[in-house]
Amino acid sequence: MKAIVTGGAGFIGSHVVESLVNEGYEVLVVDNLSSGRLGNIKPALESGKAKLLVKDLKVFDEGFKSVFRDVDVVYHFAANPEVRISTTEPRIHFEENVVVTFNVLEGCRIGDVKELVFASSSTVYGDADVLPTPEDHPTKPISIYGVSKLMSENLVATYSTVYGVRSLILRFANIVGPRQTHGVVIDFIEKLKSNSERLEILGDGTQRKSYLHVKDLITGMDKALRHIRNAGRYYEVYNIGNVDWVSVKEIADLVVEEMRLDKVTYVYTPATPDGRGWVGDVKFMLLDVRKLMSLGWHPTLTSREALREAIRWLLGGTLNIHADAL
Ligand SMILES: NC(=O)c1ccc[n+]([C@@H]2O[C@H](COP(=O)([O-])OP(=O)(O)OC[C@H]3O[C@@H](n4cnc5c(N)ncnc54)[C@H](O)[C@@H]3O)[C@@H](O)[C@H]2O)c1
Numbered sequence: 001m002k003a004i005v006t007g008g009a010g011f012i013g014s015h016v017v018e019s020l021v022n023e024g025y026e027v028l029v030v031d032n033l034s035s036g037r038l039g040n041i042k043p044a045l046e047s048g049k050a051k052l053l054v055k056d057l058k059v060f061d062e063g064f065k066s067v068f069r070d071v072d073v074v075y076h077f078a079a080n081p082e083v084r085i086s087t088t089e090p091r092i093h094f095e096e097n098v099v100v101t102f103n104v105l106e107g108c109r110i111g112d113v114k115e116l117v118f119a120s121s122s123t124v125y126g127d128a129d130v131l132p133t134p135e136d137h138p139t140k141p142i143s144i145y146g147v148s149k150l151m152s153e154n155l156v157a158t159y160s161t162v163y164g165v166r167s168l169i170l171r172f173a174n175i176v177g178p179r180q181t182h183g184v185v186i187d188f189i190e191k192l193k194s195n196s197e198r199l200e201i202l203g204d205g206t207q208r209k210s211y212l213h214v215k216d217l218i219t220g221m222d223k224a225l226r227h228i229r230n231a232g233r234y235y236e237v238y239n240i241g242n243v244d245w246v247s248v249k250e251i252a253d254l255v256v257e258e259m260r261l262d263k264v265t266y267v268y269t270p271a272t273p274d275g276r277g278w279v280g281d282v283k284f285m286l287l288d289v290r291k292l293m294s295l296g297w298h299p300t301l302t303s304r305e306a307l308r309e310a311i312r313w314l315l316g317g318t319l320n321i322h323a324d325a326l
Pocket of ligand 1 (some may be wrong): 006009010031033035037096121176
């Protein structure tokens, strides 16, 4: 069995690569290394079971046909995942998320790939009326990042119908764990490393969201994919996140505790009158994950435990984050 993992040198993609290699897949990582790192997939490359193709998926060329030929499944994880920058630089998300997804789908079509897993996001729901938010809740994104994921989902859905590509859409909550390179925890650690007495918190600190450890994401993704294969389903959407949630203020407390600091003054900088961290920030996010749990999956770590593990890994690894780079 042969798999392509786009964005496979990134945080989540590299865990997917590891898991596929362990399952005996031959894996081709396609990544432009814009945020991905060679160090993330070094063991997989050294095993001889994974190969890396450094390629910018924004640029469609003749090469796509040979890259996607004889591939059983494509895990499409390449994207720009930084929700915050989509407000100031919307073109980045259109190109990195929508155009890249279109190109990958074209690769699937001309290479006759029959299966695709797509990394979508909770941000497609926007400010949900129902919490926990189920998969059939209306999608009303409030950020360009969110709309770029929704546009990508729509493209995937139509390629699934028209060209028979079996497609699994996973709407991720916030994912944390080893090798992560963005998000609130990193923001806090970096700020506290430069000033251990003052922490600027984007928003009013009451934003509350759900966090899932990357190892729980991998087991959930595997369960969902096996299920739709066995059930002969051609297009299915699953939320994947934790059953609990944590406020931004609580995350700050966790980071301060793990860094063994005291006397840290929190300075809140709400970007909107209702206390969001930035324009386009969804203030409350908790996904209804009962659909996935009905397949026998359950997160093994709570949001708090997942965050604590990620903080500990980062405190051991942040300074080395770039040491693994190309
Ligand atoms: N981390 C989260 O909490 C989270 C939440 C929801 C959805 N997602 C989605 O999951 C996926 C992986 O996110 P991540 O957190 O691992 O991010 P990441 O930045 O670590 O990984 C993205 C990878 O894609 C590669 N890439 C970007 N643009 C590319 C291009 N044009 N051509 C080829 N490669 C390109 C990068 O080099 C990187 O290796 C993304 O699609 C992201 O939107 C992540």
